[in-house]
Amino acid sequence: MIESLPRRRHLARLLPVLLLPALAACGAQGRVASTAPAAAPVTVGIIALNDFHGALEPPRTAVLVPDGKGDARPVPAGGAAWLASAVDSLRAQYQHSATVAAGDLISASQIASSLFLDEPAIGVMNRIGLDFNAVGNHEFDHGTDELLRKQSGGCAQHTARKPCQVEPFPGAKFRFLSASTYKADGTTLFPASGLRSYGKGKRRVEVGFIGLTLKGTPSLVAPEGIRGLTFGDEASAINAEAARLRRGGADAVVVMIHQGGYTSGLPNPDGCANLTGEIRPILDRLEGGVDVVVSGHSHWAYVCEYGAINPERPVLLTSAGVYGQLVTDITLEIDPKQGRVVARRARNVVVQSDPYVSPRGPVETAADLPRFTPRPDVAAYVGKYVDAARDYAQRPVGRLGGPVARGEVAGIGNQGGSLGNLIADAQLAATTGAGAQIAFMNPFGIRASLNPAADGALTFGAIYASQPFNNTLVTQSLTGAELKAVLEQGFDDDGPHQVLAPSAGFTYQIDRSRPIGQRITAMALNGQPIDPAATYRVTTNSFLAGGGDSFTVFTRGRDSVSGMPDIDALEAWLKAVPPRPVPSEERVTRADR
Structure with a gap:
């Protein structure tokens, strides 16, 4: 399972997972x-x-x-x-x-x-x-x-x-x-x-x-x-x-x-x-x-x-x-x-x-x-033990268009950045058969950057270091209002703030100057505003689906379908398009700057 990790503050911008x-x-x-x-x-x-x-x-x-x-x-x-x-x-x-x-x-x-x-x-x-x-x-x-x-x-x-x-x-x-x-x-x-x-x-x-x-x-x-x-x-x-x-x-x-x-x-x-x-x-x-x-x-x-x-x-x-x-x-x-x-x-x-x-x-x-x-x-x-794991760890899993690390949203360190977006994209692609329209990845579930070889090659050991929790994927139905509520939980002051990384096509805006519960000021899917009354199919890892990291609104999901392990979804995504481009678009923005 995945634990809550620290708020990284300003010095942690210099390198992935840097400590003082x-x-x-x-x-x-x-x-x-x-x-x-x-x-x-x-x-x-x-x-x-x-x-x-x-x-x-x-x-x-x-x-x-x-x-x-x-x-x-x-x-x-x-x-x-x-x-x-x-x-x-x-x-x-x-x-x-x-x-x-x-x-x-x-x-x-x-x-x-x-x-x-x-x-x-x-x-x-x-x-x-x-x-x-x-x-x-x-x-x-x-x-x-x-x-x-x-x-x-x-x-x-x-x-x-x-x-x-x-x-x-x-x-x-x-x-x-x-x-x-x-x-x-x-x-x-x-x-x-x-x-x-x-x-x-x-x-x-x-x-x-x-x-x-x-x-x-x-x-x-x-x-x-x-x-x-x-x-x-x-x-x-x-x-x-x-x-x-x-x-x-x-x-x-x-x-x-x-x-x-x-x-x-x-x-x-x-x-x-x-x-x-x-x-x-x-x-x-x-x-x-x-x-x-x-x-x-x-x-x-x-x-x-x-x-x-x-x-x-x-x-x-x-x-x-x-x-x-x-x-x-x-x-x-x-x-x-x-x-x-x-x-x-x-x-x-x-x-x-x-x-x-x-x-x-x-x-x-x-x-x-x-x-x-x-x-x-x-x-x-x-x-x-390294030798015993070598064949498993060194197995090639695909190629990536360049190094990719966790990032920040204008000073919020608990954010998956391009790597979080890449993982969310992989999870969405792996669950379209279950009707998935949106996927989210929690930043504390990402433990290491991906640094491919000169030709973009990645091994299973490299992607496992990034996602070592052995979670499965869960796709379930949430209303637009519930989507907003779960995103608000990332900024409710119950623990460190954290930005869920969304899959391509989903965007949202944060304003931390507003009161708790009113900090998500906009949400859209493929350019269309999220309808609070409409139902959407949402994929997360099983840890989040169970309310992990205090995202308890996910437990309200309906019509759940369990899917493949999250690490398998990332491997399949990398193999499908060699090399897989690194996501570059901004999916989460701040209004309080």
């Missing part, structure tokens, strides 16, 4: 106590990541780093073998450490992981030495039973795809945590927290780790996959578990939560510039006892002393972007006598990998940032 890291030189520090401890504190390192999404190989998207001149430059980053070396280098700095993740380790993955039910993504984390992972929404994409197999191992089949195709699957050596995900009997699906002890005697300290997914998970995954589960309030679960850990003797509490936020501007030592997002109301309701919050889901990168925003909630908030391109180095100084953190700091480290050429030009390594040598055992392990 806080560099090694940009640490955030916070002092919890004004009275110095009687003895030297115990130092514990927390090495954190989030939203790995089975990125076994370098994802060929860049992170943005400051160029020292008030602007930013792209740097190649990511890849499991490079990530393993980066984690090792950070871990070597500490006598005591833990490695944790804030969810979405799996699903929406690269083809070498996805083909094998993300068993290699779990295997990578086992080799890296992960200790705890908070359950993210994507962990539920294949259902609860399959997620439980990810923890315990084995080859029981819970999906259409056969498990253990390459080798027996031992399961995760690390522990999934889910303090706010409840079974029908009221118990949590996985343990709410874990505890680690460091040092001996009077210098022994204990650190508690709490893991949570986001409350909105039911709107992001297929209902049948989470039947019998409820997703509770995150702040309430944190407060209850933090209090329990403190009563049990925890000297520090670290929360890993699959929810996050966004900042603006270039990275800076504070990292809190204009912090927005669903993480803020959660932090504002914390009752104390929490020292660090490792966040995820937004795919944004930040290191933020939240006390600068809300002095009553002085927690250190971090996020390491997406795809293992960054890793967060968090240092806690814990006074064992007082039983509390007396100092803390954090920095995001860029996991530099090899240079590559993007649809917008070369992306070179930065000489002034650390370079990591791929760890041989992880590289060999990844190579085994």
Whole structure:
């Protein structure tokens, strides 16, 4: 299934899926106590990541780093073998450490992981030495039973795809945590927290780790996959578990939560510039006892002393972007006598990998940032799965008239651009037999640009990287009024704004200066205004048809017809006209400029 991804803000225009890291030189520090401890504190390192999404190989998207001149430059980053070396280098700095993740380790993955039910993504984390992972929404994409197999191992089949195709699957050596995900009997699906002890005697300290997914998970995954589960309030679960850990003797509490936020501007030592997002109301309701919050889901990168925003909630908030391109180095100084953190700091480290050429030009390594040598055992392990997927991934699927990337509508970053239009065109063509007149593609369902070879050739692996969710197409009837209502949901302030990419012939206009519910000011099909009372046949992927990404109006559709997988529709569209031209016309416009 498809999750909601972040609003990309102005810097993200520079490259597809660009992120803002806080560099090694940009640490955030916070002092919890004004009275110095009687003895030297115990130092514990927390090495954190989030939203790995089975990125076994370098994802060929860049992170943005400051160029020292008030602007930013792209740097190649990511890849499991490079990530393993980066984690090792950070871990070597500490006598005591833990490695944790804030969810979405799996699903929406690269083809070498996805083909094998993300068993290699779990295997990578086992080799890296992960200790705890908070359950993210994507962990539920294949259902609860399959997620439980990810923890315990084995080859029981819970999906259409056969498990253990390459080798027996031992399961995760690390522990999934889910303090706010409840079974029908009221118990949590996985343990709410874990505890680690460091040092001996009077210098022994204990650190508690709490893991949570986001409350909105039911709107992001297929209902049948989470039947019998409820997703509770995150702040309430944190407060209850933090209090329990403190009563049990925890000297520090670290929360890993699959929810996050966004900042603006270039990275800076504070990292809190204009912090927005669903993480803020959660932090504002914390009752104390929490020292660090490792966040995820937004795919944004930040290191933020939240006390600068809300002095009553002085927690250190971090996020390491997406795809293992960054890793967060968090240092806690814990006074064992007082039983509390007396100092803390954090920095995001860029996991530099090899240079590559993007649809917008070369992306070179930065000489002034650390370079990591791929760890041989992880590289060999990844190579085994890449080789197993090679024939499937390298199969030619057609030709494209040029590179195509996600785009923006005059400053709205959550828009599929020409690539979204191309996919919508493919889905319309694949469902004309079901009467389809219009197709829509959600921007958060597009994960990578298409960058064909010099002759325009594309492989299945390339298009799969763009659409890795294995959705099917659904064609259904909606009235013109319902069409407007669903487009309005993209701008209703319930989550980030997003522009549904329409198929050729359908156009609409946005005016965000108008009140909610009145922001779609024009709609037309083949030049004719949409009639609110008329019925239209509309195609979307099955995720959207089920109300995903909060587009709940799609669930009102009637006379539904299920079609082929979305990836098959794109392949057929590319093969039909070699090379397939890249859509260039403007289909969505803004009236509030």
